[in-house]
Amino acid sequence: MNSEEFKQFGKAMIDYIATYLDNIRNRDVIPSVEPGYMTKLVPEEAPTKGENWRAIMTDLEKVIMPGITHWHSPYFHAYFPTANSYPAIVGELLSAGIGCVGFSWFSSPACTELEMLVMNWLAKLLGLPDCFLNKSGSSGGGTIQGSASETTFICLIAARDRTIKRIKQKFPHMTESDIRGRLVAYTSDQANSSVEKAGLIAAIPMKHLPSNEYGKLTAETLLEAVEKDESNGMFPCYVVATLGSTGTCAFDKLEEIGPICKKEGVWLHIDAAYAGTAFVCPEYRHLMKGIEFADSFNFNPHKWMLVNSDCSAMWLKESQPLIDAFKVERIYLRHKYEGLVPDYRHWQISLGRRFRALKVWFTLRIYGTDGIRNHIRHQASLAKYFEYVLKKDHRFDVPLSNMGLVLFNLRAGDNSTQKLLNLLTERKKLYLIPCHFMGKLVVRFVVCSRFTTAADIEFSLREIIAVANKLLLPTQE
Numbered sequence: 001m002n003s004e005e006f007k008q009f010g011k012a013m014i015d016y017i018a019t020y021l022d023n024i025r026n027r028d029v030i031p032s033v034e035p036g037y038m039t040k041l042v043p044e045e046a047p048t049k050g051e052n053w054r055a056i057m058t059d060l061e062k063v064i065m066p067g068i069t070h071w072h073s074p075y076f077h078a079y080f081p082t083a084n085s086y087p088a089i090v091g092e093l094l095s096a097g098i099g100c101v102g103f104s105w106f107s108s109p110a111c112t113e114l115e116m117l118v119m120n121w122l123a124k125l126l127g128l129p130d131c132f133l134n135k136s137g138s139s140g141g142g143t144i145q146g147s148a149s150e151t152t153f154i155c156l157i158a159a160r161d162r163t164i165k166r167i168k169q170k171f172p173h174m175t176e177s178d179i180r181g182r183l184v185a186y187t188s189d190q191a192n193s194s195v196e197k198a199g200l201i202a203a204i205p206m207k208h209l210p211s212n213e214y215g216k217l218t219a220e221t222l223l224e225a226v227e228k229d230e231s232n233g234m235f236p237c238y239v240v241a242t243l244g245s246t247g248t249c250a251f252d253k254l255e256e257i258g259p260i261c262k263k264e265g266v267w268l269h270i271d272a273a274y275a276g277t278a279f280v281c282p283e284y285r286h287l288m289k290g291i292e293f294a295d296s297f298n299f300n301p302h303k304w305m306l307v308n309s310d311c312s313a314m315w316l317k318e319s320q321p322l323i324d325a326f327k328v329e330r331i332y333l334r335h336k337y338e339g340l341v342p343d344y345r346h347w348q349i350s351l352g353r354r355f356r357a358l359k360v361w362f363t364l365r366i367y368g369t370d371g372i373r374n375h376i377r378h379q380a381s382l383a384k385y386f387e388y389v390l391k392k393d394h395r396f397d398v399p400l401s402n403m404g405l406v407l408f409n410l411r412a413g414d415n416s417t418q419k420l421l422n423l424l425t426e427r428k429k430l431y432l433i434p435c436h437f438m439g440k441l442v443v444r445f446v447v448c449s450r451f452t453t454a455a456d457i458e459f460s461l462r463e464i465i466a467v468a469n470k471l472l473l474p475t476q477e
C-alpha cells in the first residue's frame with residue numbers, strides 16, 4: 001500500500017467510523033451470532049496475493065459488525081463506560097502513525113515529556129495532592145499504564161520489595177525468602193477481580209475482607225485482620241482500597257483505612273478505575289477524603305474520561321520503590337541524560353511503550369476541563385432521571401443510585417428479577433448485567449455511552465417496563 005492508497009483507505013475508514021457512531025442506535029446492542037460464526041465467513045489461510053483495501057471495507061459489515069457488542073450504543077448499560085471520543089481516536093491514529101517506542105526519554109523525548117505533562121494536567125484536574133505531580137526534585141510522579149490490573153500488580157511488587165527491605169532492617173537475621181513467605185495483602189470482598197489476580201501473579205495471599213452492608217471496607221475490619229496476621233508472624237505489605245467498586249460503586253473509607261496503613265508501614269493503593277473521573281467535579285471530592293494517605297492512586301481515563309482504551313493513569317507518592325523493583329539495565333538502553341528525566345521502562349512491566357499521551361492531550365484540549373466536567377454531570381443527571389422515573393413504578397425497587405450507576409430490582413423477588421434480565425437480554429435492545437446488593441439480586445443500570453440523551457433513557461425505561469409488564473401480568477409472585 002502506498003501513501004495515496006493509505007490516504008484513501010484512511011479517509012474511507014474515518015467516514016465509516018463516523019457513520020457507524022452516528023447510526024449506532026439502529027443496531028441491536030447485543031449481537032445475534034453463535035460461537036464460531038466467523039469461521040464460516042473468513043478463509044482459513046491468509047491470502048497469497050495482497051487484496052485491495054475496498055475488499056476489507058466490504059467485509060466490515062459482513063464479518064465484523066455481526067459479532068460486535070455495541071459498547072458505545074446509548075442502550076449499553078452494562079459494566080462501566082469504556083471511553084470513546086473523536087479527539088482520542090485521532091490521537092490513537094497519530095500515535096500509530098508516529099509509531100515510536102518510548103522506553104526511555106532518549107528513545108522519543110516528546111513521548112516521555114508529553115506524558116509527564118498530561119499526567120500533571122490530570123492530577124490537578126482531579127485535585128490530587130501535589131506530592132503525586134511530576135516535577136523536578138519531587139519523589140513522586142505519574143505515568144500512563146495499559147490497565148488498572150497492571151497498576152494494581154506493579155504497585156504490589158513495589159510494596160513487596162519495600163516491605164522486604166523494612167523487615168530486613170528490623171530482623172537482619174531473616175532471609176529474603178523467609179520474609180517473602182510471610183507477606184500478606186488485603187482488599188475487600190467488593191474489589192475488582194484484577195486485585196485477586198495481582199495477588200495470584202505475585203504469589204502473595206490477597207485477603208478479601210468482608211465489606212459492610214454498604215459494600216465498604218471499614219477500619220475495624222482491616223485493623224482486626226492486620227493485628228491477627230501480625231500476631232501470627234505474618235508481614236502485612238499492601239492494601240487495595242476501592243473508590244467506586246465494580247458491582248455497586250461503593251467507596252472504601254480512606255480517611256479511616258489510611259492511618260492504619262501509615263502506622264503499620266503498609267502500602268495503600270487506591271483503585272478508582274471508574275469513579276476516579278468523577279473527582280474532576282469538586283462536588284464528588286469528599287469521596288476521596290484521606291487520599292493523602294495513599295502511596296499510589298489509579299483511575300482509568302479509558303473508562304469515564306472519554307479517552308479511548310488503553311489509558312490507565314497511575315500516580316505514586318514515592319516512585320523509587322517501583323523503579324528499584326523494575327529496573328533492569330542494558331548497554332543498548334543507556335543515554336547521556338539518565339537521572340535527569342524519568343525513563344518510564346522502569347515504571348512498568350513491558351519494555352516498549354506507545355505514545356498514549358497524545359490521545360489524552362487531544363481530548364483535554366478539545367473538550368477543555370469544563371467539557372469533561374459537563375460530561376460527568378450530564379451522565380450522572382441521566383442516571384438520576386432514570387432512577388426518578390423507575391421509582392414511580394411501584395413494582396420496582398431502587399436500592400442504590402450512585403454517580404452514573406443505578407441498581408434496581410423487582411419487588412416480586414430474585415426469581416422475577418432474573419427473568420426480567422433474561423428476557424431483556426434475549427430481546428437484545430438493552431445490555432444490562434446483575435449483581436448482588438444487600439442479599440438481593442439487582443440489575444445494574446449504568447449510563448455508559450457519551451451519546452446518551454434523555455430520550456435514550458426513556459427508550460431504555462420503556463423497554464424495561466414493557467418486559468416487566470409481560471412478565472408480571474400473567475403470574476404475580
Ligand code: PLP
Pocket residue numbers: 079080146147148149150192194242244245246271272273274300312
Ligand atoms: N478496578 C475496578 C474498580 C474496575 O471497575 C475495573 C473494571 O471494570 C478494573 C479495576 C479493571 O480495569 P482494567 O480493565 O483497566 O484492568
